[in-house]
Amino acid sequence: MVENQWPVLLSRLDFGWITTLHILYPPLTIGLATLLFFSEFRWVRSGNDHWYRLCRFFEKLLIVNFAAGVATGITMEMAFGILYGPFSQAVGPFFGQVLGYETITAFMYEAGFIGLMIFGWGKVSKRMHLFATFNVALSSAFSAMWILVANSWMQTPTGVTIHDGVFTVKDWWSALVNPDVVYAFPHMLVACLELSLAVVISISAYYLLKRRNVSTFQKAFKYAMLVLVPIAALQIYLGDGMGLTVAEDQKPVLAAMEGHYDTYNPDGSVNTGWHVLAWPNADNTGNAWAITIPHVLSLLETHSWDGKVTGMNAFRANDRPSVPIPFYGFRVMVAVGFAMFGLSLWGLYLWFRGRLAAETVTSHRWFLRAAVASAFLPYLSVWVGWWTREVGRQPWVVYGIMRTADGVSRMSNAQELLWLGCYVVFELAVWGSTWWFLNKIVRNGPDMTSPIPGDGDQNLGELEDAPRFKHDANPTPSPA
Incomplete structure (x- = not known):
């Protein structure tokens, strides 16, 4: 490997490690x-204590997970300036402001309401606490939106011009609502819901298998399983939409995701077959071997029998992304998507048969075991999806405009390795601590004995009416 390639490789490896753990x-x-x-x-609506116990139990998981996300997120933003200094300077007028909006959303809006959500039980009214929880959910979605806006702009940069090496925003609406984000943000948001449903389903199934707190976790399990049906189906639809967007705006990326090298030829010598499995040759000019289904790629990407899908060989060799990660990452995403949809249909079938009731659900042990294992699948899909997205964009850091080699900081190999080592240690420490705390929470289970808080407003009213001092046993009501 040529010496000047090492800083690019190490910067990509370093940042790839950070994002892999943060996500x-x-x-x-x-x-x-x-x-x-x-x-x-x-x-709040039903007064059913099971819902309160579930809320307080899963809230503990949220708190630990939120803290880990903040710690690794700050590290990731710091890494932009350290590892990608020239990139950060060049895109600052757009990228800096978007990440600033995300900071306001996450560290002001979300952090403010999460404090009220955690410490407000019994101190504010039920409706006010519910309002705080709603704002935590809304602000976290806004935070994700800004991150996806920034990353999608790197995929399909619009609304900017370059002057003296700096990106200047000419059309904010075009830059914010770029072609990629239209599907990327909904796709990621639904992925978050699907992953969280899988976690709730997995933990609930674990308790059902152990026959612990069955009446409580049966509710969480049943509702989460039913919601998973439309969410899993919607994710498959949005994934198809993302593929169409990539096919339109990032043709080399689509070619890498499909291991597709030769563009369709009307004479029939080349058709747009879909490779189930394949491996590129050493020159990245074709596949060394492939298992192919004819015409399916056209059907997937153009919705026609012989639609044109541009092959990798139509682009310059130094503009082509590496194939294996996007190719197999995409297939893992597809497999996970249909596996989760299949699990949800299994659950729907049992629900129609009346088998998800508290009296019968624990008898379906193979189904519950599959549900426990399902929590890993969305995490795997998010991982490989992000790798596919980032590796597929290479060799560009801003697609088609700024190469990654031009965006990395000018550090020595020793400095790059030092930062990589520090980030590896830090991220593993956060991951290990998070896993230990989450494990402990799940092992201990929900608190089923603490008193259910009443309405905070009523509690405050009782305190105001109570005697404050011994000599004031019969206080006169305040005229106020």
Whole structure:
């Protein structure tokens, strides 16, 4: 390998490690906050204590996960300036402001209401606490939106011009609502919900298998399983939409995701077959071997039998992304999507048969075991999806405009390795601590004995009417 390639490789490796560990946390925070709002809403409306117990139990998981997301998120933003200094300077007029909006959303809006959500039980009214939980869910979704706006702009940069090496925003609406974000943000938001549903389903199934707190976790399990049906189906639809967007705006990326090298030829010598499995040759000019289904790629990407899908060989060699990660990452995403949809249909079938009731659900042990294992699948899908997205964009840091080699900081190999080592140690420490606390919470289970808080307004009113001093045993009501 040529010496000057090492800083690019190490910077990509370093930042790839940071994002791989960081992305474990925000999806669960975003989705679980929404599910907590639903659980608390059910408690406020029905007065059923099971919903309160579920809300307080899963809230503990949210708190630990949120803290880990903040710690690794701050590290990731710091890494932009350290590892990608020239990129940060060039895109600052747009990127800096968008990340500033995300900071306001996450560290002011979300952090303010999460404090009220955690410490407000019994101190504010039920409706005010529900309002705080709603705002935690809403602000976390806004935070994700700004991150996806920034990353999508790197995929399909619009609304900017370059002057003296700096990106100047000419059309804010075009830059914010770029072609990629139209599907990328809904796709990620639904992924967060799907992942959180899978976590709730997995933990609930674990308790059902152990026959612990069955009446409480049966409710969480049944409702989460039913909601998973439309969410899993919607995610498949949005994934198809993302593929169409990539096919339109990032043709080399689509070619890498499909291992597609030769563009369709009307004479029939080349058709747009879909490769189930394949591996590129050493020159990245074709596949060394492939298992192919004819014409399916055209059907997927153009919705026609012989639609044109541009192959990798239509682009310059130094503009082509690496194939294996996007190719297999995409297939893992598809497999996970249909696996989650299949699990949801299994649950729907049992629900129609009346088998998800508290009296019968524990008898379906293979179904519950599959449900426990399902929590890992959305995490895997988020991981490989992000790798596909970032590796597929290479060799560009801003697609088609700024190469990654031009955006990395000018550090020595020793400095790059030092930062990589520090980030590895820090991220593993956060991951290990988070896993230990989450494990402990799940092992201990929900608190089923503490008193249910009443309405905070009533409690405050009782305190105001209570005697404050011994010599004031019969206070005169205040004229106020």
